[in-house]
Amino acid sequence: MAEVRVEHVWKFYREELGESGRVLAVEDVSFVCEDKSFLCLLGPSGCGKTTTLRMIAGLEKISKGDIYIGQRKVNNLHPRDRQIAMAFESYALYPPLTVFDNIAFPLRARKYPEKKIRDKINTVAELLEIQDILNHRPARLSGGEQQRVSLARALVREDALVTLMDEPISHLDSQLKAKLRIELKRVQEEWGLTVIYVTHDQLEALSMADRVVVMNLGRIQQIGSPIELYEKPSNLFVAGFIGEPPMNFIECALAKEGDKFFLRSTFFNFELDRGLGSEIAKESKAPQKLIMGVRPGDMTLGKSEDAESYSLQGQIFSIEPHGESSVVILNLEKDVQIYVEVPGLPEAAEGEVAWVSFSKQKMHVFDGETGEVIRIS
Numbered sequence: 001m002a003e004v005r006v007e008h009v010w011k012f013y014r015e016e017l018g019e020s021g022r023v024l025a026v027e028d029v030s031f032v033c034e035d036k037s038f039l040c041l042l043g044p045s046g047c048g049k050t051t052t053l054r055m056i057a058g059l060e061k062i063s064k065g066d067i068y069i070g071q072r073k074v075n076n077l078h079p080r081d082r083q084i085a086m087a088f089e090s091y092a093l094y095p096p097l098t099v100f101d102n103i104a105f106p107l108r109a110r111k112y113p114e115k116k117i118r119d120k121i122n123t124v125a126e127l128l129e130i131q132d133i134l135n136h137r138p139a140r141l142s143g144g145e146q147q148r149v150s151l152a153r154a155l156v157r158e159d160a161l162v163t164l165m166d167e168p169i170s171h172l173d174s175q176l177k178a179k180l181r182i183e184l185k186r187v188q189e190e191w192g193l194t195v196i197y198v199t200h201d202q203l204e205a206l207s208m209a210d211r212v213v214v215m216n217l218g219r220i221q222q223i224g225s226p227i228e229l230y231e232k233p234s235n236l237f238v239a240g241f242i243g244e245p246p247m248n249f250i251e252c253a254l255a256k257e258g259d260k261f262f263l264r265s266t267f268f269n270f271e272l273d274r275g276l277g278s279e280i281a282k283e284s285k286a287p288q289k290l291i292m293g294v295r296p297g298d299m300t301l302g303k304s305e306d307a308e309s310y311s312l313q314g315q316i317f318s319i320e321p322h323g324e325s326s327v328v329i330l331n332l333e334k335d336v337q338i339y340v341e342v343p344g345l346p347e348a349a350e351g352e353v354a355w356v357s358f359s360k361q362k363m364h365v366f367d368g369e370t371g372e373v374i375r376i377s
C-alpha cells in the first residue's frame with residue numbers, strides 16, 4: 001500500500017469548439033490520501049470528482065500539477081504501471097469470460113497460484129453476494145451484479161498500492177448498499193487497503209471515509225473527517241450539502257448597541273457573545289448581509305420560548321414521521337420555512353404555533369457575500 005498525493009492538479013478539457021471552448025473541470029486540487037486509509041471525493045454531479053480519480057488512475061492526462069503514488073511521481077506513467085486496482089461505474093468486464101474468470105484475470109496475469117485465486121475469490125464472492133453467479137457470463141448479469149463483479153475484481157488485487165472506486169455501489173438496492181457500506185469499510189480496514197472512492201452520496205462518504213474531500217465546480221470546498229464536515233462546515237456550500245435534512249439558513253445582519261452585538265432578522269434578535277460579535281465585525285465583508293445557519297437536529301420544539309437558548313417562533317406547516325424521528329416544517333413567514341428534526345412523534349399538530357430553540361454553540365454564521373463561515377479563531 002502507499003500514500004497518494006495530489007498536488008495543485010488542474011484539468012482542462014478541450015472541446016471541439018477549439019481553444020476558447022475549453023472546459024475547466026478541475027482547478028488547483030491538492031489532497032493526501034494516507035496509506036491504509038479511506039478517502040472519499042464527494043460532490044454534486046459535474047464537480048470534477050471522476051476527472052480527478054481518472055487522473056490518479058492515468059486514464060486522463062493532467063493539464064497542470066503532480067500526482068504521487070508512494071514516492072513515485074506518476075504523471076507520465078501508463079495506468080498499467082501505476083499498481084492500482086480500479087472499480088469504475090463502467091464495469092469493463094470481458095464478455096467471453098465467466099464471472100469467476102473475470103475476477104481471476106488480474107490475479108492470473110500476476111501468476112498467483114490457482115488455489116490462492118480460488119480462496120480469495122470465494123471470500124470476496126461471499127462478501128458481495130455473488131457466489132451463485134460465478135459461472136455466469138457478463139451479458140446475462142443485471143447492472144447491480146456487474147457492478148459487484150467489477151468491485152470484486154478490484155478488491156482481490158493484493159498487489160495494488162491503491163484501490164480506486166467510482167460510484168461502485170450506485171446501482172444496488174438500498175438494503176444491499178447499506179450492507180456493503182459496512183462490509184467495504186470492514187474489508188478496507190482488515191486488509192489494510194488504501195482506497196480513494198468517488199461518490200455523490202453523502203451517506204456513503206460519511207459512513208465509510210476517514211477523510212472526505214468535498215468538491216464543487218472543480219474546486220475543493222473543504223477536507224475533513226465526517227464529523228468535522230458536519231459540525232464545522234467551512235462555507236455555505238458544505239453546510240448545505242452535508243446533512244439530511246439540510247441546514248436551515250436565514251438572512252440576517254449584525255447590529256451594535258453600546259458594547260453589545262446582536263444578530264438581527266425579521267424573525268429574531270439574538271444577542272451574541274462579545275467574541276463572536278467582534279469577530280463578525282472584523283471579518284465580514286458585508287456585516288449587513290449575513291446568513292445564520294442551524295441544523296434541524298440541533299433544535300428542539302416547544303410550546304414556549306426558552307430563555308436560556310436562541311428561540312424562534314413559527315406555525316407548524318407539516319409533520320413528517322420518519323420512523324425513529326420526525327421532521328417538522330415551520331412557517332416563519334409565507335416564504336421562509338425551517339426544518340426541525342425531533343425524536344419520535346412531536347406532541348404538536350399542524351397549524352399550531354410553536355417555538356424552536358437551540359444553544360448558541362450550535363449556531364453557524366456565514367458571510368453572505370463570500371459564503372465563508374465566521375467563527376472565533
Ligand SMILES: Nc1ncnc2c1ncn2[C@@H]1O[C@H](COP(=O)(O)OP(=O)(O)OP(=O)(O)O)[C@@H](O)[C@H]1O
Nearest residue numbers: 013015023025044045046047048049050051052200
Ligand atoms: N471528456 C470530456 N470533455 C469535455 N468536458 C468534460 C469531459 N469529461 C468531463 N467533462 C466536464 O468536466 C466537468 C467535471 O466532470 P466529472 O465527470 O469529473 O464530474 P463528476 O463530479 O464526476 O460528475 P458525475 O458524478 O456526474 O460523474 C463537467 O463539467 C463535465 O461536463
